[in-house]
Amino acid sequence: MTALAPPKVPDLAPAPAPEVRRSSYPSAWLAGGSLGAVVLLALMPEIISQGGLVVLLNFFILLTMATMWNLLAGYAGMVSIGQQAFVGLGGYSVVVLAVNGLNPLASIPLAAVIPALVALPISYLVFRLRGGYFAIATWVVADTAELVISSVTALGGGTGHPVPGLGSLSPRTFGDVTYWLSLGVAVLALAVTYGLLRSRLGLVLAAVRDDEVGARSAGARVMQARRIVFVVAALGCGAAGALLAVSQLQVQPGSIFSVQWAAEMIFVTMIGGMGTIEGPILGTVLFFVLQQNLASQGAWYLVILGSVAVVVAIWAPKGIWGFVSSRLKFQLFPVGYLLGGRGSTGRRR
Amino acid sequence: MTWLNAIVQGILTGGFYALFAVGLSILFGVMGVINLAHGDLAVIAAYVALAMIPVTHLPAVLAFVVVVPMFAVGGYILQRTLLQASLDRDPFTTLLVTFGLSVVIENVLLEVFTSNTQSLNIGSLLFDTLNLTPQIPVSYFSLVMLAVAVGVLGALQLFLSRTGTGRMIRAVADDREAAQLVGANYRHIFGIAAAIALATVSIAGIAYGILSGFTPTAGTANLLFAFEAVVIGGIGSLWGTLVGGIVLGIAQEIGAQINPAYQVLAGHLVFLAVLALRPRGLFGLRAAT
Amino acid sequence: MSAAGALLEVDRLTVHHGQLRALTEVSLAVRPGEVHGIIGANGAGKSTLLRTIAGLHKATSGRVVLDGADVTHAPPERRLEAGIALVPEGRRLFPSLTVEENLLVGRHRARSGPFDLAAVYSLFGWMAGRRRQRAAQLSGGEQQAVAIGRALVANPRVLLLDELSLGLAPIVVQRIYELLPKLLASGVTILLVEQDVSQAMRAASRIQCLLEGRTTLEGRPGELSREQVERAYFGSEVSGSGADAPAGGLTGPAAAVGAARAARGEPGEGGPPR
Numbered sequence A: 001m002t003a004l005a006p007p008k009v010p011d012l013a014p015a016p017a018p019e020v021r022r023s024s025y026p027s028a029w030l031a032g033g034s035l036g037a038v039v040l041l042a043l044m045p046e047i048i049s050q051g052g053l054v055v056l057l058n059f060f061i062l063l064t065m066a067t068m069w070n071l072l073a074g075y076a077g078m079v080s081i082g083q084q085a086f087v088g089l090g091g092y093s094v095v096v097l098a099v100n101g102l103n104p105l106a107s108i109p110l111a112a113v114i115p116a117l118v119a120l121p122i123s124y125l126v127f128r129l130r131g132g133y134f135a136i137a138t139w140v141v142a143d144t145a146e147l148v149i150s151s152v153t154a155l156g157g158g159t160g161h162p163v164p165g166l167g168s169l170s171p172r173t174f175g176d177v178t179y180w181l182s183l184g185v186a187v188l189a190l191a192v193t194y195g196l197l198r199s200r201l202g203l204v205l206a207a208v209r210d211d212e213v214g215a216r217s218a219g220a221r222v223m224q225a226r227r228i229v230f231v232v233a234a235l236g237c238g239a240a241g242a243l244l245a246v247s248q249l250q251v252q253p254g255s256i257f258s259v260q261w262a263a264e265m266i267f268v269t270m271i272g273g274m275g276t277i278e279g280p281i282l283g284t285v286l287f288f289v290l291q292q293n294l295a296s297q298g299a300w301y302l303v304i305l306g307s308v309a310v311v312v313a314i315w316a317p318k319g320i321w322g323f324v325s326s327r328l329k330f331q332l333f334p335v336g337y338l339l340g341g342r343g344s345t346g347r348r349r
Numbered sequence B: 001m002t003w004l005n006a007i008v009q010g011i012l013t014g015g016f017y018a019l020f021a022v023g024l025s026i027l028f029g030v031m032g033v034i035n036l037a038h039g040d041l042a043v044i045a046a047y048v049a050l051a052m053i054p055v056t057h058l059p060a061v062l063a064f065v066v067v068v069p070m071f072a073v074g075g076y077i078l079q080r081t082l083l084q085a086s087l088d089r090d091p092f093t094t095l096l097v098t099f100g101l102s103v104v105i106e107n108v109l110l111e112v113f114t115s116n117t118q119s120l121n122i123g124s125l126l127f128d129t130l131n132l133t134p135q136i137p138v139s140y141f142s143l144v145m146l147a148v149a150v151g152v153l154g155a156l157q158l159f160l161s162r163t164g165t166g167r168m169i170r171a172v173a174d175d176r177e178a179a180q181l182v183g184a185n186y187r188h189i190f191g192i193a194a195a196i197a198l199a200t201v202s203i204a205g206i207a208y209g210i211l212s213g214f215t216p217t218a219g220t221a222n223l224l225f226a227f228e229a230v231v232i233g234g235i236g237s238l239w240g241t242l243v244g245g246i247v248l249g250i251a252q253e254i255g256a257q258i259n260p261a262y263q264v265l266a267g268h269l270v271f272l273a274v275l276a277l278r279p280r281g282l283f284g285l286r287a288a289t
Numbered sequence C: 001m002s003a004a005g006a007l008l009e010v011d012r013l014t015v016h017h018g019q020l021r022a023l024t025e026v027s028l029a030v031r032p033g034e035v036h037g038i039i040g041a042n043g044a045g046k047s048t049l050l051r052t053i054a055g056l057h058k059a060t061s062g063r064v065v066l067d068g069a070d071v072t073h074a075p076p077e078r079r080l081e082a083g084i085a086l087v088p089e090g091r092r093l094f095p096s097l098t099v100e101e102n103l104l105v106g107r108h109r110a111r112s113g114p115f116d117l118a119a120v121y122s123l124f125g126w127m128a129g130r131r132r133q134r135a136a137q138l139s140g141g142e143q144q145a146v147a148i149g150r151a152l153v154a155n156p157r158v159l160l161l162d163e164l165s166l167g168l169a170p171i172v173v174q175r176i177y178e179l180l181p182k183l184l185a186s187g188v189t190i191l192l193v194e195q196d197v198s199q200a201m202r203a204a205s206r207i208q209c210l211l212e213g214r215t216t217l218e219g220r221p222g223e224l225s226r227e228q229v230e231r232a233y234f235g236s237e238v239s240g241s242g243a244d245a246p247a248g249g250l251t252g253p254a255a256a257v258g259a260a261r262a263a264r265g266e267p268g269e270g271g272p273p274r
């Protein structure tokens, strides 16, 4: 019997244990490097101006959103165009909590949980649709959320509402604290994503991504994994929205529920590299470089960003990070499972 | 009587939504992808008509004659280039590419035409009404548009069932690979489907430009309404789309009766209710996968 | 192999599915008026061979030549025009089209020749009466007939048939195979794939056996011994080892598949995994 090959199984089936490995390099390297970077960023208020801090704060807000969208689309294969629903709900939650006497800064965690709670029932609706239909359905949900909130006169209707209870802090302290909060939220978003992907859930998602048919037969577990991702992404986007509300001292439905948030988080992730932890970071950096240089040009930065995203999607679907890491054969955050030596960052459909 | 009026106006709007939706539905049926720039393409059609009128001195009604063939050709080219390139990767990429296209279109229109509301003027044609009763005025133009919508759906149905190309489009939709085995160049067939989709959406876009004011960002709302009409009616059903459009139109008019701010919201809620209670839509052939 | 006089010639064809090499330097020559039968176990690469000849897969290397013309790089529709038609595994009718519409799309790029809708209707007596029915509503055997008709109306010179017997009752299979002489008489040359070895041996004038993407045996059915075929079909170790060779010989698809399973050590026979 020795000459007989075993029956050929599709090479996408869950790989036998000995062949699963992550790219190996000293994890102390990663831990040390990341810690150093975070400490350096935490010291920024001592180093740069308040204006610079605001730019960094917005950087972390977008980074958080992009990381969440990357988790949704890059890892779980769900293209949502409605994450601005949770950004907006996070922002408005801060307002509601602050109106009821909570300190807005302290209420950010709670304000992030509320959109996540809303996301759970919504997932039962939108998960009935797949692919493109799922995408537009999330968009409808976001539009609905905006319309509902704008029709509540107690929240200021279409003109919005200020965030009360922030007057007692000095501008300097306020700037520093909101900056640290945004840094903390971004670091948490990255850490949670990294943790999730290295857990069992990551393995389930990897299986779905590589083999939709096979994974469908695993039904319930896949559904559950997707639901967890959807809720976590709402949590992250809710936190980003809460930070936006606090840092801008007010909320306005037309801007906090704007599809522009979706556009930015999507483009940034696509350009940086979907399905890698590093991609959204790199993409967000590029976004801010571009935006600083095109600030006076109105909407053109979105035109450029969108066009680049289209080009990248078709001709370089692994994004800039994919290009870099394939050259360097190097990954900062190895979350992919390398099956039989195949690249781990590839998205296959 | 105001409720009856709401229903009549809703039916008229519904035909118009069906006109928006049919192209979305065809592209999905044939290629299995959603064109997220669909609504924005309609808005481009309105702007093209707007820009054309001072140059050609044609009455706005004749914009259809020029713009619709232009869009058919444009649709074929768009499909054979950008969309096919993205499809060659996977439908996931097409989705992202059309979203990118949507954002690019809206922002280019914003820069070129500003965010001011524009409209296509057809003079008294728009305002002449047929008074069913004094409380129920029906604009002739809306009536004509409803007839156009029904006509377009009927013509499409005939085309798909009676012509060789139509049959081949259905064959490709059923099984792309088997269609290749009977000699279909599926890329060409995709191009034809896109030409039809863009031609119909340009009719809808110009009609929209005539019926109401439009801005560069109106495409999003149009996409959402078209999508809702498709899902309410049932994915894959041509005439279901018309019913879906009408249900959506009536829901919006009734919402507007309660409070003008609830017009769009009422439509969304009916859509979400259908999704919750009858995910295959009213006439659905298959689930949206 | 001498290719003189071959209508369809495949020359050292290698095909990959991604990383997996499904065919390795497979060659064959089909002469006009012949029925060339390909046999082989599940996953041997039979469908891959036919699909590559029809243009659905790209060849990594090697050539496909029809009557002297190299069609290796032609798209499927060009090959159809040149005279290659495939009846794919599993029928693959267009389910939402009627029987007649399925045949009509088959005429899309038809060559001129003896087969049109009327000819197909006279070949299958029941078909005309049900031509307005949707293909999805037909039984498996009826669908197979329509699938053959859909390929025939293009008037191919070479008809590729992939597992006509799949999922059909023996009596239905027999009736379908009774068609082949009629097709040959009308000038069609046939390359067929069959898992049911005895069926293939009866129908074909030449037999070629694939194993893991390579040709392991070739010859006229009458000149091949059962042992030779078994060895080529299951791999060289079978007849020598203690694995139960099919007791009744190669009598039917069930026996062949069962034997293939046994030979591969599945399910759960304690053999080493490699």
Ligand SMILES: Nc1ncnc2c1ncn2[C@@H]1O[C@H](COP(=O)(O)OP(=O)(O)OP(=O)(O)O)[C@@H](O)[C@H]1O
Residues within 6 Å of the ligand: A008, C017, C018, C020, C022, C040, C041, C042, C043, C044, C045, C046, C047, C048, C049, C089, C195
């Ligand atoms: N589209 C594809 N993508 C990836 N692998 C494929 C594809 N088609 C076939 N294969 C693989 O190629 C090998 C040969 O498959 P093929 O379908 O040609 O076998 P076959 O001899 O027709 O088998 P069967 O008798 O089961 O129909 C198998 O290992 C199969 O898993």
Ligand SMILES: [Mg+2]
Residues within 6 Å of the ligand: C046, C047, C048, C089, C163
């Ligand atoms: Mg096969």
